[in-house]
Amino acid sequence: xxxxxxxxxxxxxxxxxxxxxxxxxxxxxxxxxxxxxxxxxxxxxxxxxxxxxxxxxxxxxxxxxxxxxxxxxxxxxxxxxxxxxxxxxxxxxxxxxxxxxxxxxxxxxxxxxxxxxxxxxxxxxxxxxxxxxxxxxxxxxxxxxxxxxxxxxxxxxxxxxxxxxxxxxxxxxxxxxxxxxxxxxxxxxxxxxxxxxxxxxxxxxxxxxxxxxxxxxxxxxxxxxxxxxxxxxxxxxxxxxxxxxxxxxxxxxxxxxxxxxxxxxxxxxxxxxxxxxxxxxxxxxxxxxxxxxxxxxxxxxxxxxxxxxxxxxxxxxxxxxxxxxxxxxxxxxxxxxxxxxxxxxxxxxxxxxxxxxxxxxxxxxxxxxxxxxxxxxxxxxxxxxxxxxxxxxxxxxxxxxxxxxxxxxxxxxxxxxxxxxxxxxxxxxxxxxxxxxxxxxxxxxxxxxxxxxxxxxxxxxxxxx
Amino acid sequence: xxxxxxxxxxxxxxxxxxxxxxxxxxxxxxxxxxxxxxxxxxxxxxxxxxxxxxxxxxxxxxxxxxxxxxxxxxxxxxxxxxxxxxxxxxxxxxxxxxxxxxxxxxxxxxxxxxxxxxxxxxxxxxxxxxxxxxxxxxxxxxxxxxxxxxxxxxxxxxxxxxxxxxxxxxxxxxxxxxxxxxxxxxxxxxxxxxxxxxxxxxxxxxxxxxxxxxxxxxxxxxxxxxxxxxxxxxxxxxxxxxxxxxxxxxxxxxxxxxxxxxxxxxxxxxxxxxxxxxxxxxxxxxxxxxxxxxxxxxxxxxxxxxxxxxxxxxxxxxxxxxxxxxxxxxxxxxxxxxxxxxxxxxxxxxxxxxxxxxxxxxxxxxxxxxxxxxxxxxxxxxxxxxxxxxxxxxxxxxxxxxxxxxxxxxxxxxxxxxxxxxxxxxxxxxxxxxxxxxxxxxxxxxxxxxxxxxxxxxxxxxxxx
Numbered sequence: 001x002x003x004x005x006x007x008x009x010x011x012x013x014x015x016x017x018x019x020x021x022x023x024x025x026x027x028x029x030x031x032x033x034x035x036x037x038x039x040x041x042x043x044x045x046x047x048x049x050x051x052x053x054x055x056x057x058x059x060x061x062x063x064x065x066x067x068x069x070x071x072x073x074x075x076x077x078x079x080x081x082x083x084x085x086x087x088x089x090x091x092x093x094x095x096x097x098x099x100x101x102x103x104x105x106x107x108x109x110x111x112x113x114x115x116x117x118x119x120x121x122x123x124x125x126x127x128x129x130x131x132x133x134x135x136x137x138x139x140x141x142x143x144x145x146x147x148x149x150x151x152x153x154x155x156x157x158x159x160x161x162x163x164x165x166x167x168x169x170x171x172x173x174x175x176x177x178x179x180x181x182x183x184x185x186x187x188x189x190x191x192x193x194x195x196x197x198x199x200x201x202x203x204x205x206x207x208x209x210x211x212x213x214x215x216x217x218x219x220x221x222x223x224x225x226x227x228x229x230x231x232x233x234x235x236x237x238x239x240x241x242x243x244x245x246x247x248x249x250x251x252x253x254x255x256x257x258x259x260x261x262x263x264x265x266x267x268x269x270x271x272x273x274x275x276x277x278x279x280x281x282x283x284x285x286x287x288x289x290x291x292x293x294x295x296x297x298x299x300x301x302x303x304x305x306x307x308x309x310x311x312x313x314x315x316x317x318x319x320x321x322x323x324x325x326x327x328x329x330x331x332x333x334x335x336x337x338x339x340x341x342x343x344x345x346x347x348x349x350x351x352x353x354x355x356x357x358x359x360x361x362x363x364x365x366x367x368x369x370x371x372x373x374x375x376x377x378x379x380x381x382x383x384x385x386x387x388x389x390x391x392x393x394x395x396x397x398x399x400x401x402x403x404x405x406x407x408x409x410x411x412x413x414x415x416x417x418x419x420x421x422x423x424x425x426x427x428x429x430x431x432x433x434x435x436x437x438x439x440x441x442x443x444x445x446x447x448x449x450x451x452x453x454x455x456x457x458x459x460x461x462x463x464x465x
Numbered sequence: 466x467x468x469x470x471x472x473x474x475x476x477x478x479x480x481x482x483x484x485x486x487x488x489x490x491x492x493x494x495x496x497x498x499x500x501x502x503x504x505x506x507x508x509x510x511x512x513x514x515x516x517x518x519x520x521x522x523x524x525x526x527x528x529x530x531x532x533x534x535x536x537x538x539x540x541x542x543x544x545x546x547x548x549x550x551x552x553x554x555x556x557x558x559x560x561x562x563x564x565x566x567x568x569x570x571x572x573x574x575x576x577x578x579x580x581x582x583x584x585x586x587x588x589x590x591x592x593x594x595x596x597x598x599x600x601x602x603x604x605x606x607x608x609x610x611x612x613x614x615x616x617x618x619x620x621x622x623x624x625x626x627x628x629x630x631x632x633x634x635x636x637x638x639x640x641x642x643x644x645x646x647x648x649x650x651x652x653x654x655x656x657x658x659x660x661x662x663x664x665x666x667x668x669x670x671x672x673x674x675x676x677x678x679x680x681x682x683x684x685x686x687x688x689x690x691x692x693x694x695x696x697x698x699x700x701x702x703x704x705x706x707x708x709x710x711x712x713x714x715x716x717x718x719x720x721x722x723x724x725x726x727x728x729x730x731x732x733x734x735x736x737x738x739x740x741x742x743x744x745x746x747x748x749x750x751x752x753x754x755x756x757x758x759x760x761x762x763x764x765x766x767x768x769x770x771x772x773x774x775x776x777x778x779x780x781x782x783x784x785x786x787x788x789x790x791x792x793x794x795x796x797x798x799x800x801x802x803x804x805x806x807x808x809x810x811x812x813x814x815x816x817x818x819x820x821x822x823x824x825x826x827x828x829x830x831x832x833x834x835x836x837x838x839x840x841x842x843x844x845x846x847x848x849x850x851x852x853x854x855x856x857x858x859x860x861x862x863x864x865x866x867x868x869x870x871x872x873x874x875x876x877x878x879x880x881x882x883x884x885x886x887x888x889x890x891x892x893x894x895x896x897x898x899x900x901x902x903x904x905x906x907x908x909x910x911x912x913x914x915x916x917x918x919x920x921x922x923x924x925x926x927x928x929x930x
Contacts, residue, residue, distance in 0.1 A: 016909065020928050023928050024926075024928065027925070027926065044909070045849065049849065049909060049910050050849045050852075050853055050910060051853075053849070053850060053853035053854065053910055054853040054854075057536060057853060057854050057855060058536040058537050058538060061529060061530075061533055061536050061538055062533075062536075062538050064526060064529075065526075065530055065533060065538065065540060068526055068527075068530060070553065071522060071523040071526050071527075071550065071553060072523050072545055072546050072547070072548075072549035072550035072551075072552075072553055073523060073526055073527050073530065073543065073544070073545045073546075073550075074543070074544050074545070074546070075530060075540035075541055075542070075543045075544075076540055076541010076542050076543075077540070077541050078538065078539070078540045078541075079538070079539050079540075080537055080538045080539070081537050081538075081539070082537070083537075084537035085536065085537030085538075086537075087537070088535065088536060088537055089853075092849075092852055092853050095852060096849050096852060099847065099929070103928075103929065103930075319908075319909070320909040320910075321906050321907060321908055321909035321914075322906065324909065324928065325906050328928070341904065343906065345906070346906040347906065347907070347908040348908070349908045349911065357908065382564065384510065384514065384515045384518070384557075384561050385518060387515075387557055387560060387561060388515055388516075388518035388519040388522060388554075388557050389518065389519075389522050390522060416881060416884055418908055418911050419881055419884050419885065419911055419912055419913050420884065420887075421908060421913075422885075422888050422905075422907055422908070422911070422913035422916065423887050423888050423891055425905055425906065425907065425908075426888055426891065426892065426897075426901075426902065426905045427891065429901070429904070429905045429906075430895060430897055430901060432891075432895055436891075436894070436895060437891065439806065439894070440887075440890055440891045440894045441786050441787065441790050441808065441810070441811040441812065441890065441894075442786060442812070442887055442890065443784075443786055443812040443813070443814045443822065443883055443886060443887070443890075444481065444509070444514060444784070444785040444786035444789065445514050445515060445518055445785075446814065446883050446884055446887070447884055448884050448886075448887035449786075451887065460492065461489075461492065463485050463488050463489065463568075463789065463793070464564070464568065465568075
């Protein structure tokens with residue numbers, strides 16, 4: 001039998017939950033191992049958040065350059081090298097993954113390469129990969145294996161005609177046409193990206209709106225913007241009867257009773273995620289699951305003492321920043337560094353242009369809950385900075401308690417929306433009111449003034465509308 | 466004698482203090498007039514904050530386009546039409562000025578064109594301009610005449626060889642070379658702008674650092690960045706012996722005992738501002754001044770009952786967002802809408818690239834005050850969003866009380882620094898701690914995570930460094 005090592009903590013999975021947990025435990029002076037079967041940083045860093053942001057920057061720049069004339073700048077023919085766009089994205093992911101490996105070393109985290117399996121409480125065996133055969137022992141185990149892309153039933157992902165975001169991120173050939181199935185953040189970002197470079201994009205969503213979890217008004221605004229940009233949007237629509245041919249895929253778009261047959265070079269499936277649970281627990285390890293997600297208590301511990309879980313593997317919302325938060329809290333708790341917090345308020349972001357971000361309740365949710373709310377709105381057309389930047393699309397919308405000014409939710413569509421949401425998130429965490437935001441001096445001219453003016457608008461005191 | 470009209474409030478000056486005061490009074494249902502001798506929006510909107518931001522966007526885009534190859538995008542020869550760059554900036558200013566006029570109408574503000582003079586308490590006469598000869602009466606008068614550019618003694622501003630920012634904003638010819646005297650925000654922004662378009666720029670500052678009011682570490686970082694960009698920086702240096710010729714200006718740069726003669730097509734004076742007080746008060750109106758600034762009490766009222774002042778005219782810091790804040794507070798107070806607040810914490814921004822922003826104490830000030838502080842720093846090289854965006858220059862720095870985590874000050878240099886500072890400003894207003902920021906879930910991947918990680922770093926708990 002191979003050697004066995006003793007740790008304070010073994011983390012299975014090196015994504016935003018796993019690597020953060022390992023680094024945090026290292027900071028606390030604990031002996032820790034992080035087991036990762038692919039690349040440090042996990043899906044987020046290698047095949048998700050980070051490489052897509054690199055792609056989107058190229059797309060943005062390309063579109064901006066085509067409109068540079070407005071800014072007094074002209075260029076000869078503007079072209080792109082799609083392979084290079086994709087390679088830059090891989091390079092960024094690679095660079096950040098190296099960064100995580102550096103942080104592992106700095107924090108004395110043993111980085112184990114392979115697939116980790118909890119073979120018994122306190123015991124992890126490496127069952128595949130480079131370090132296969134190793135056995136690790138620890139008082140604490142954190143399962144942070146995350147999720148992977150859900151596949152469309154009966155439709156094989158071949159990486160050529162049918163892809164998930166993962167294959168799309170590795171694909172150096174720009175498709176002439178694409179059908180994107182699912183208009184959540186991932187589907188929407190790829191729609192923006194491919195459309196920017198000239199692909200004929202059809203974005204299909206089963207629910208009534210794109211970004212269905214966002215505020216309806218935001219979703220509708222994005223739909224109009226996307227349609228103007230040339231993206232075909234089919235909401236309330238199902239995809240059926242996929243026929244994968246040599247060069248194209250045919251499928252039916254079904255809305256109500258109506259069928260529309262379409263054909264595209266590529267189908268991108270962006271219909272959500274499923275838990276990476278297969279093989280993580282040996283048969284004798286009776287960790288309780290809820291469907292495929294690991295059940296945890298308030299301290300992120302499972303029903304088995306010493307086995308914890310955090311991140312996507314404990315269920316929705318599947319967001320990297322939540323994974324990191326949970327993992328750090330779990331580690332703090334297991335080593336007596338304060339009572340672990342559960343996730344309360346959190347932001348969600350989509351990085352197309354215009355960007356979308358939100359935190360807290362949508363207006364439709366406030367209505368459903370029969371809250372006595374009011375809305376403050378401020379359009380970027382009234383923001384000097386937005387107009388000067390040539391980015392006056394969109395608005396800030398805040399939903400507040402009519403009496404107290406407590407913030408129920410905030411929703412932003414427009415330039416830098418994903419940065420601007422931070423202030424509302426912070427305000428909600430502190431239980432601050434719209435008055436507090438309104439009375440804080442915001443720098444002029446900035447887009448952040450729109451955050452303030454929306455708060456002021458909810459009080460009838462916005463100056464610039 | 467001409468007709469005389471009765472108002473609840475007459476505002477003299479239509480800039481960020483004046484127009485905001487007038488609109489706010491309108492919101493409160495008051496009868497209000499705003500007297501402006503040039504364009505609604507004042508210097509900020511017409512000849513300051515707003516048109517410069519438009520110019521800077523063109524400069525940024527031009528520089529980005531020249532590096533588009535990194536992003537997989539290529540263009541033929543990239544050129545610019547400087548006159549068009551300037552015209553766009555004028556267009557943006559014009560559009561925003563029209564917006565203010567619209568807001569005047571919406572809020573039933575009488576917009577009076579001309580130079581207003583307080584001829585007696587409760588009485589304003591229009592002594593120049595389109596509406597010259599009108600007399601206005603009101604219970605309350607708010608002086609919001611702001612400031613204008615300070616001129617270098619003995620050096621005439623001719624708009625060709627010698628300019629202030631005002632003339633530069635109207636100048637459609639790109640100078641081959643320029644000496645910018647003064648490296649505050651305005652000097653620094655013009656240095657970035659002209660250098661981007663190929664002008665040979667020398668930026669001269671009498672004090673030891675560019676942006677002398679910023680944290681030393683930020684100033685030094687900006688200096689290094691500017692030098693890399695090709696800007697010549699002369700700090701601790703005086704300009705003497707200007708000789709204005711037909712095509713160039715010669716002058717001496719004096720540092721210590723050393724003299725360096727230089728010659729440039731244009732000298733831009735950016736050495737601060739002086740109060741617009743001339744002719745604002747008739748001789749018999751004994752409003753107390755401090756040098757040329759109007760003295761006010763906590764309610765923004767001068768020593769003369771019913772005469773108030775707000776904005777640049779009451780003295781430093783000369784910032785549009787402070788002017789607006791003061792003006793709104795003054796109006797709230799005069800009409801019994803809450804006790805007027807004085808300015809506490811406020812942000813300052815410089816919109817070159819990398820951007821600079823700050824709020825609260827610099828490290829040097831914390832040291833001088835002998836505070837028991839610590840520093841949290843987070844570099845953008847460790848931010849996935851910054852790297853993916855190709856904008857990894859700079860850092861976030863927060864200065865906190867070593868024991869309590871109270872935030873003394875925050876300083877940001879890098880992409881979107883001017884937006885990111887809002888969260889720290891809000892935190893300081895709420896007397897929140899770095900722990901509060903650290904424990905708030907920030908969206909991944911965003912630059913705002915760097916705000917959080919700097920807070921975490923001050924506690925030794927940053928994950929990504």
